[in-house]
Amino acid sequence: MKTGVFAAVLAAFVTGFGASGHAQEVGPVTNLPIPRFVSIKSSEGNVRRGPSLSHRIDWVYTRKDLPLIITAEYGHWRRVEDRDGQGGWVHYSLLSGVRTVLVESEAATMHSLPDKGAPEVAILKRGVVARIDECARDWCRVHKAGNSGWVEKADLWGVTPGEIIE
Structure with missing residues (x-):
């Protein structure tokens, strides 16, 4: 961009x-x-x-x-x-x-909670498009292929840092 x-x-x-x-x-x-x-x-x-x-x-x-x-x-x-x-x-x-996002990192980990220590739900590869459910300050809850979970905003394009989506 x-x-x-x-x-x-x-x-x-x-x-x-x-x-x-x-x-x-x-x-x-x-x-x-x-x-x-x-x-x-x-x-x-x-x-x-x-x-x-x-x-x-x-x-x-x-x-x-x-x-x-x-x-x-x-x-x-x-x-x-x-x-x-x-x-x-x-x-x-x-x-x-x-609202959707595009995964920019090689692999973005989808967690059950907006915390790096939370259990992993799935791994999203570069180029995957996922639908946004909501976004907090540094994390977005996304939905893809029957899986929902939290991904760090730094791994995504389609949402700005600090943007809140409810």
């Missing part, structure tokens, strides 16, 4: 204010915070160069539930970026407010 966008997301989530120190920006269409995390709703979603069907398709997301960041809104279109900072315009109907 591009450093500037990540810094803005981090500042917005942790402090409730944008990088400029002003109240966090909201989208002109939804009145929801910008930037914000979402996920791709379907197993196929076109990413376009601009916010309309007449713009060229640059690529297609083919991974359902992949976490993305919305960085702009225009009508029924949302500008998104993925973990690698690649972005484009996606129709809002392809996006979900359901």
Whole structure:
């Protein structure tokens, strides 16, 4: 992800204010915070160069539930970026407010409680996408393939440090 966008997301989530120190920006269409995390709703979603069907398709997301960041809104279109900072315009109907995370570490241990000493539930490998149930300051309770447990935020992309999700 591009450093500037990540810094803005981090500042917005942790402090409730944008990088400029002003109240966090909201989208002109939804009145929801910008930037914000979402996920791709379907197993196929076109990413376009601009916010309309007449713009060229640059690529297609083919991974359902992949976490993305919305960085702009225009009508029924949302500008998104993925973990690698690649972005484009996606129709809002392809996006979900359901929060997911992508495992960034080689292997993330899922524990029964938000404690490194708690029993292990599963090991999530790099690239696994899991649904967020809730997040505390340093841990997120996630769900994947019938398993639920707590994973350290440092191992995940799709949630900011210190962000609380209930």
